[in-house]
Amino acid sequence: xxxxxxxxxxxTTPIVKGFIQAKKGRQRRRAIxxxxxxxxxxxxxxxxxxxxxxxxxxxxxxxPAINLxxxxxxxxxxxxxxxxxxxxxxxxxxxxxxxxLFAIPPGLLAAFYxxxxxNTWLGIAxxxxxxxxxxxxxxxxxxxxxxxxxxxxGHFSALAxxxxxxxxxxxxxxxxxxxxxxxxPKNLRAGALALxxxxxRAALQVTLPAAISGIMTGFLLGLARVSGETAPLLFxxxxxxxxxxxxxxxxxxxxxxxxxxxxxxxxxQPVDSLPLTLYKYTQQPFPAQIQQAWGVALVLIVLILMFNxxxxxxxxxxxxxNRG
Amino acid sequence: MQTISSTAGExxxxxxxxxxSPLVTIKGEPLPLTSSxxxxxxxxxxYGKVQALAGISITIPANHITAIIGPSGCxxxxxxxxxxxxxxxxxxxxxxxxxxxxxxxxxxxxVDVVDVRRRVGMVFQRPxxxxxxxxxxxxxxxxxxxxxxxxDLDQIVEFSLQQAALWDEVKDKLTQSGMALSGGQQQRLCIxxxxxVEPDAILMDEPASALDPxxxxxxxxxxxxxxxxxxxxxxxxxxxxAARVSEFTAFMMIDQNRAGTLVEFGETAQIFTRPKNRxxxxxxxxxxx
Numbered sequence: 001x002x003x004x005x006x007x008x009x010x011x012t013t014p015i016v017k018g019f020i021q022a023k024k025g026r027q028r029r030r031a032i033x034x035x036x037x038x039x040x041x042x043x044x045x046x047x048x049x050x051x052x053x054x055x056x057x058x059x060x061x062x063x064p065a066i067n068l069x070x071x072x073x074x075x076x077x078x079x080x081x082x083x084x085x086x087x088x089x090x091x092x093x094x095x096x097x098x099x100x101l102f103a104i105p106p107g108l109l110a111a112f113y114x115x116x117x118x119n120t121w122l123g124i125a126x127x128x129x130x131x132x133x134x135x136x137x138x139x140x141x142x143x144x145x146x147x148x149x150x151x152x153x154g155h156f157s158a159l160a161x162x163x164x165x166x167x168x169x170x171x172x173x174x175x176x177x178x179x180x181x182x183x184x185p186k187n188l189r190a191g192a193l194a195l196x197x198x199x200x201r202a203a204l205q206v207t208l209p210a211a212i213s214g215i216m217t218g219f220l221l222g223l224a225r226v227s228g229e230t231a232p233l234l235f236x237x238x239x240x241x242x243x244x245x246x247x248x249x250x251x252x253x254x255x256x257x258x259x260x261x262x263x264x265x266x267x268x269q270p271v272d273s274l275p276l277t278l279y280k281y282t283q284q285p286f287p288a289q290i291q292q293a294w295g296v297a298l299v300l301i302v303l304i305l306m307f308n309x310x311x312x313x314x315x316x317x318x319x320x321x322n323r324g
Numbered sequence: 325m326q327t328i329s330s331t332a333g334e335x336x337x338x339x340x341x342x343x344x345s346p347l348v349t350i351k352g353e354p355l356p357l358t359s360s361x362x363x364x365x366x367x368x369x370x371y372g373k374v375q376a377l378a379g380i381s382i383t384i385p386a387n388h389i390t391a392i393i394g395p396s397g398c399x400x401x402x403x404x405x406x407x408x409x410x411x412x413x414x415x416x417x418x419x420x421x422x423x424x425x426x427x428x429x430x431x432x433x434x435v436d437v438v439d440v441r442r443r444v445g446m447v448f449q450r451p452x453x454x455x456x457x458x459x460x461x462x463x464x465x466x467x468x469x470x471x472x473x474x475x476d477l478d479q480i481v482e483f484s485l486q487q488a489a490l491w492d493e494v495k496d497k498l499t500q501s502g503m504a505l506s507g508g509q510q511q512r513l514c515i516x517x518x519x520x521v522e523p524d525a526i527l528m529d530e531p532a533s534a535l536d537p538x539x540x541x542x543x544x545x546x547x548x549x550x551x552x553x554x555x556x557x558x559x560x561x562x563x564x565x566a567a568r569v570s571e572f573t574a575f576m577m578i579d580q581n582r583a584g585t586l587v588e589f590g591e592t593a594q595i596f597t598r599p600k601n602r603x604x605x606x607x608x609x610x611x612x613x
Contacts, residue, residue: 191452191514194410195465195521196441205464210455 399584508539
C-alpha cells in the first residue's frame, strides 16, 4: 500500500532540471574536501613527529647504557662507566610516593569542600588559590620547601623534597578531583542522605566510588608530573650518591631500630632522583656520564609513560565495572 | 501508679501538641487521630526570599497511598521533601509551621534528622543506585544503623528485595553492580534500599516518570502491596497514575503570591469525580495544567 503510494508520487512529480548543476558542484566539493582533509592529516603527522622523535632519539641514545647494573648498583664515581643509578631510581620512587601521601588526602578533602560549598568565601578562596598555585614556578616552590623544612632542620632531606613536590601536585589534584566529584549526579548523594547517612559517609562510600576512576587519573597524572621535576628538588632533596634503601634498612635492623625509626631515618636522608641525576650527569666532561645520562632520560620517559598508561587503563576498567 | 500516670500524661500532651487539621474522612467516617501519619500545620517554606509554600495544613493518613498533584512549579516536590527534611540540604531555605510525624514535631530542635530520615524513606525521580553491588546497595542503610552480622544482613537483603518484588530477578547476581540493572529494576532496587531500614513511610517523587509503561505498572503494583505496611506519599505529574494508585489526593496550585498552596484534599474518588473546588475541577478535567 505504502509502496504504491510512493511510486505514484514518484511518477507524477515533475523532475526539475537545470537549477542545480549537481555534477560540476560535486567535483569541486570533492576537491576542496580532499585538500582540507589532506592538510589536517599532514598537520597531525607534524604534531606527532616531535613526540616520536624525542622518544625514539632517547631510546636509541639511551639503550646502550641500560643493563642490569644500571638498575641495581650505586654510581661508581665520576669517570667510571660501570655502576648504575639505583640511588636515583629509589629516590624518585620514594619522593613520588611520599609526595602523593602528603598531597592526596588534603587535596581530596579540599576538592570535596570546593564542590559542597562552592559559594562560601572559603570555597572561592580555595579554587582561586589552587589556580594561583598551579601557576607558581616550580623553582619558587623549591625555595619555599628550603625555607620551610631544610633551613629549620639544618639539612637536606627526602622529606623536604617530597613536601615541595606535594605543594606542586596539590593544585592538580584539587582541580581534577573537584571536576570529577562535580560530575557525580547530586541524586546519588541525596539518596544516601535520605537513608539517614551522615554527610561524610555519603561522600566516602557513595560519591567517592562513583568518581574514583576520574580522581585516580588525576592522582596518577599529578604523580607523573612531579616525578619529572628537577627544580624544586635542587634546594630540598639535593642529591645523594650513596642513597640505598636496602642498606639503610639493614643498618637500622643491625642497630636494633624499630620499623618507624628506620622509616624516619630514611626520609631524613638527602636523596637523588632521576631528573636531578640527569641534570648533574650532563654537566660532567666524562663520556661515561653523558652515556648514563641518556640512559636516565630513557628510564624517566618510560616511567612517566607507564604512569599515563596505568591511568588510562584504570579509567577504562572502572568505567566498565560501573556499567556492570 | 506513677509510671501509668506519666505515660498517660505523655499521650495527652502528644494529642494536645498535634493540632486538629481539616477533617479527613474515609468513606464518610472521620479518620481517627491515631491513623494519621503526617500532620502539617500552617506550613510555609522559603527558598531565600522566595516563598515556595504557604499556609499548608494537611493530615496524611497512615497505611494509605496519598498522591500530590498539581501543575509544574506549584511546590509538590518541595512539600514532599519537607516530610523527611531533605530540604535541609539546600542552603538558605527556611521553614515555618510544623510537621508532625506520629505526633512528633520533626523540626523541633531536639529531633535527630538521621532518625527522621530512617523513619521516612525516599525514592527519587531518576533511579539512583549506588556504585556498588546489589547486595551492598540494600545493606547500605542497615549498616549505617549498626547491623554488622552477615546472617542478619543476608536476611534483611532478601526480605527487602522480596518486598520490592525484585528478589527473583536478582537473587543469583547479588554481587553484580546495581547500575547494571534495567531502569525499572534499578528503581525497585532503590525501593528495596529504602525498605531495608524499616521505615514507617515512603516518599516517592515521580518514581515512574523515567520508566517505560511496563516498569511503571510494576512500580504501581508494588505500591499496592506495600501500602498495608507503609504510608506512601507520591508526587506525580500523571493524573491517571494518581487516580489509579492513590486513595487520597492533594491538589496544589500557586496562589496570587506565586507560592504553592493546598487547594483541596480528599479521597481520590471524590477529588476526581466530585471536586468541591472549581480550580480542582478545571485541573482534573484537563481544562488547564
